[in-house]
Amino acid sequence: MDVMGIAIKVALLTAYAVIGTCVGLLFMGIGRKIIARVHNRVGPPFYQNFIDVAKLLSKKTNISHGWIFDLALLFSISGILLTLLFLPIGGVQLLSMEGDAFLVLYLLAIPALGFALGAGASGNPNAGVGVMRALVMMLSYELPFIITLIALMIYYDTTSLATIVRMQSINGVKSWAITMPPFMLAAFAADMALQGMLMEQPFDIPVAPHEIASGPMVEFGGKYLGSLMLYKAIALVAETTLFVDLFLGGGVVAHGNFAFVINFIVWLALIFLLFILSILIAASFPRFRIEQAFGFYWKYEAIIAAISLIWVYILVIK
Amino acid sequence: MGLYIGDKMMKYEEWSKLAIKVSKASLWMLHFCTGCGAIEMPPVMTSRYDMERFGIAPMATPRQADVLLITGYLTVKTLRRVIQVYEQMQSPKYVIAFGSCTINGGMYWDSYNTIKHLEKYIPVDVYITGCMPRPEGIINAFIKLMELIDEGKARGWEKYQKYYDKYKENQRRVFNFEIEGENEEY
Numbered sequence: 342m343d344v345m346g347i348a349i350k351v352a353l354l355t356a357y358a359v360i361g362t363c364v365g366l367l368f369m370g371i372g373r374k375i376i377a378r379v380h381n382r383v384g385p386p387f388y389q390n391f392i393d394v395a396k397l398l399s400k401k402t403n404i405s406h407g408w409i410f411d412l413a414l415l416f417s418i419s420g421i422l423l424t425l426l427f428l429p430i431g432g433v434q435l436l437s438m439e440g441d442a443f444l445v446l447y448l449l450a451i452p453a454l455g456f457a458l459g460a461g462a463s464g465n466p467n468a469g470v471g472v473m474r475a476l477v478m479m480l481s482y483e484l485p486f487i488i489t490l491i492a493l494m495i496y497y498d499t500t501s502l503a504t505i506v507r508m509q510s511i512n513g514v515k516s517w518a519i520t521m522p523p524f525m526l527a528a529f530a531a532d533m534a535l536q537g538m539l540m541e542q543p544f545d546i547p548v549a550p551h552e553i554a555s556g557p558m559v560e561f562g563g564k565y566l567g568s569l570m571l572y573k574a575i576a577l578v579a580e581t582t583l584f585v586d587l588f589l590g591g592g593v594v595a596h597g598n599f600a601f602v603i604n605f606i607v608w609l610a611l612i613f614l615l616f617i618l619s620i621l622i623a624a625s626f627p628r629f630r631i632e633q634a635f636g637f638y639w640k641y642e643a644i645i646a647a648i649s650l651i652w653v654y655i656l657v658i659k
Numbered sequence: 660m661g662l663y664i665g666d667k668m669m670k671y672e673e674w675s676k677l678a679i680k681v682s683k684a685s686l687w688m689l690h691f692c693t694g695c696g697a698i699e700m701p702p703v704m705t706s707r708y709d710m711e712r713f714g715i716a717p718m719a720t721p722r723q724a725d726v727l728l729i730t731g732y733l734t735v736k737t738l739r740r741v742i743q744v745y746e747q748m749q750s751p752k753y754v755i756a757f758g759s760c761t762i763n764g765g766m767y768w769d770s771y772n773t774i775k776h777l778e779k780y781i782p783v784d785v786y787i788t789g790c791m792p793r794p795e796g797i798i799n800a801f802i803k804l805m806e807l808i809d810e811g812k813a814r815g816w817e818k819y820q821k822y823y824d825k826y827k828e829n830q831r832r833v834f835n836f837e838i839e840g841e842n843e844e845y
Binding site for chain 1 (some may be wrong): 677678681682684687705706709711712713714718719720721722723725748749750751810818
């Protein structure tokens with residue numbers, strides 16, 4: 342590849358990262374507004390999260406707890422950015438390789454581990470409890486999620502995200518995975534797993550502000566907390582995009598020269614709808630205890646996902 | 660120090676003006692609820708008075724907070740914790756003192772184990788008078804604090820750094836009373 346090609350690629354990757362962050366912050370602000378309306382409040386303006394991040398980044402003192410504490414944040418943010426860049430957005434995938442569906446699963450675990458490192462370095466007992474809960478949550482929601490992913494891989498006979506998206510966009514909306522009965526079950530299980538990944542309300546056990554003083558984030562302040570908010574914004578976009586890629590055809594509805602613009606808008610609308618769904622669930626349910634969440638994922642969600650897997654397997658064999 | 664926007668350099672003053680604008684619009688509050696003042700906080704946070712519309716949100720830990728809201732009287736024992744919490748916060752940080760008890764001791768004016776003037780131990784930016792202040796009063800105090808930040812007058816945290824020895828001396832005097840049984844306040 343020549344120098345120009347590399348420069349264009351780097352510029353595109355940066356643009357994606359910036360767009361992902363801005364969209365995530367915007368959605369978080371809209372989410373706060375919607376939760377406020379559900380509570381019959383006025384709520385903050387939709388751009389409140391941009392102000393919050395700017396304020397945190399302009400703080401004058403920032404306490405660090407050693408170099409692991411500093412590096413852990415970079416670890417989390419770079420992990421989630423890499424995940425975002427590996428996902429097809431509106432049918433365009435900037436980084437790709439064989440078997441990237443597996444790779445994305447591994448990359449999604451990196452930020453949580455970075456989080457655990459940082460929280461451990463801060464030495465606060467609340468952070469320790471929060472990290473333990475976060476790792477148990479990860480163990481819980483990944484089982485149903487991986488089973489649904491295996492069902493998709495068996496049906497489309499591929500481990501590449503780009504191929505899964507392409508196969509679903511052949512006939513537009515009609516060929517989306519979610520229109521098939523076995524994948525409706527799988528999508529339900531995956532959406533519940535998404536709720537856990539986003540740490541929204543029935544599953545916000547790791548950060549529970551009233552029990553363990555916001556868990557792993559307890560010692561983060563100033564610029565560190567600002568970076569964590571950026572991480573959360575990117576994570577929101579990456580995780581909803583993964584769901585859209587797997588079940589909603591990546592938002593690809595148009596083909597042709599300028600199809601990218603339309604696909605991009607459809608992708609934006611789809612992740613917004615997913616996020617609204619998750620916010621509405623969050624606004625209407627109280628928090629689970631950790632063993633309840635674990636039981637919910639491994640008993641009910643895993644069984645629903647397994648049924649869809651068996652169904653898909655029978656379909657494929659015939 | 661500066662930032663390039665377009666082809667002109669943004670001056671440090673303009674940059675810090677922007678920082679003041681954003682820090683004014685997003686005040687994260689740590690409510691240190693002592694005494695009876697705690698009961699006024701739930702209506703302020705929930706749907707009746709809704710402080711979140713001004714960008715004010717309750718926070719779980721002092722590291723994340725900008726504003727320390729002290730509701731009510733402080734015993735000498737609690738004062739130790741308040742000072743610890745205040746020193747853990749990241750500057751710029753502000754203190755709002757709530758109720759008569761923090762101004763002149765209020766109904767505890769002749770008590771042997773509460774402090775009478777909070778200002779002696781940590782710098783206070785805004786006082787709310789009354790026993791009890793109404794929820795409107797609390798929101799009013801936050802609006803006042805925003806105005807002070809905008810005018811550059813809410814500089815309590817700089818005062819604490821500058822006169823650290825004096826504040827420490829006052830704190831030590833009241834803590835020594837706990838040990839030696841000698842109260843200069845009373």
